[in-house]
Amino acid sequence: MTYFIKADRFLLEKEEKSESYLQVVNDRFGEFTDAVPSDAEVVDWSGYTIAPGLFDTHIHGINGFDIMDGQAEAVHGISEAILPLGVTRFLPTTLTSSNKDLNAAISAVKEAVKHGLGGAQSEGIFLEGPYFTEKHKGAQNPIYFRDPDYMEYRKWQNLAEEGIVKIALAPERDSSMEFIRAVSNDGVLVSLAHTDASFEYCKDAIDAGAENFVHLFNGMSGVHHREPGVVGAALTDGRAFAELICDGFHVHPEIAVMADQIKDDKLTLITDCMRAGSMPDGKYQLGEFPVIMKDGIARTESGSLAGSTLKLVDGVKNLYQWSGKPLFEVWHRGSLSPAASLGRDEELGSIAGGKIADFVVVDDDLNIQATAVAGEFKYRKA
Known part of the structure; x- marks a missing residue:
């Protein structure tokens, strides 16, 4: 052809x-x-x-579907729902949950991919958790938080038939540095998230092989002039990529522009979208938590932001309008930078x-x- x-x-x-x-x-x-x-x-x-087709490296669900449904039908539904939104590649993303639910989610992705996705194509699974800490838990369930365990990860990887390409953790947990080295050696993108780690812990984690920060400014300690924290490490270390939810709610537009100026092509636009994306306001579920979406913003009953309902192309539009940069440069934050973070930029x-x-x-x-x-x-x- x-x-x-x-x-x-x-x-x-x-x-x-x-x-x-x-x-x-x-x-x-x-x-x-x-x-x-x-x-x-x-x-x-x-x-x-x-x-270029957009590449969402962090998406839980959309249009009533969620990866944690543990059903191949949900993976197919997400694939087809994001195609008209300009997304051609994505990483089906899990949440912190029970081993039973995580196993079901991994199996569902594997089954759907083997069957063949009709819309956007999966480039592998992103395990968001369960190795987090409670202070910045967001919509992750802390009853399942624990220290990183390489053998546990290998069980999931075997189940996925080596399909896990990205995993997020809090580097202050015990055994994190050894885990980061081992998983990075497997070719998996280790990301830092839902963490209260110090600047020094984050730098050590980057030295060990962690090369990404999940949803920058959210679920992490902020910048202080005496303790740069997780955000400080993400912004100042040129080796690491940083994800940004560019909806104007998770991060103020001026801060989004600042992050873009600092990180340049190491900034990746994501959605962190959950099942309420492309749906009307109302009550939804994110993992085990009930979520209320009002005016397009999803929150847990305690008021915490619960993922987003952002469309990736809208994130690109927002940054384009806020930054005043050329369109080709901003567009690649949602296509080339995500591919590069996974070492897929030679192909995608x-x-x-x-x-x-x-x-x-x-x-x-x-x-x-x-x-x-x-x-x-x-x-x-x-």
Whole structure:
């Protein structure tokens, strides 16, 4: 299958390209050209922009589905619901829960992926927990918190058939540094989250191999001029990526812009979306906790933020409007940076010859008109 995409604008890694044709060969991007053969198949998106498919590396659920449902149907539902939102790749994300529920969630993802996902494609499982501490527990259930256990993790990894690609923990827990070294050596992205660790503990964790901070500013100790804390470590260490929920509620717009200025391409936009995403206000469930969504904001009964209902493309729109940076630069915070955090940027995250042809078509207001996964159009707006 070979065709050419015609469009007014293409968002590339370092620039925008105007009024050209982009070749797609099977599931890969080819080269740009100013003219095509007379018998070539041309998909004409004149008047629109072609951007890389978005990659949500932290999503629990959407549209009434949740990974912790422990059902393949939920994984399929999430895959299909995020496709019209411009997401082509995602990490099904768990919560701190019982071993029984975690096993069911892992098995459900494995089953759904083996069956074949019809929408956005899974790039592996993200285990958010259970190795956290209580002070910044958020919507994680503290009755299951415990110290990291490599053999326990290996059981989950075996169940997942090596499908776990990311795990989050609090580095101040006993045995964390040994765990971080071992899991990093397995090629898994170790992330710091729901933690009250000191700046020094975080630096030690980064030295040991932890290379990501989960939902920056949320679920962690903040910056103090005498104790930089977790946030200070995330912002000042150039080795680590940092996730940001860019909805304007979890993080103030000016702080989001500051984080973007400091972290640059090490900033990854995420949603942390839960089942209430794309649903009306009302009562929902996040893991074992009842959640109330009002005005699109989900909170536990105690008032804590409970994930989000953000659409990743809206996070991109927000940062674009707040920062004033070029669109191609901001867009890659939701595509290339997430891929790079997982070591997948040679294959995914941007429009470049030889990469997997994940892309979206957007109008001038960044509304999604079409989404293609590996060169195949899987969604077109009616």
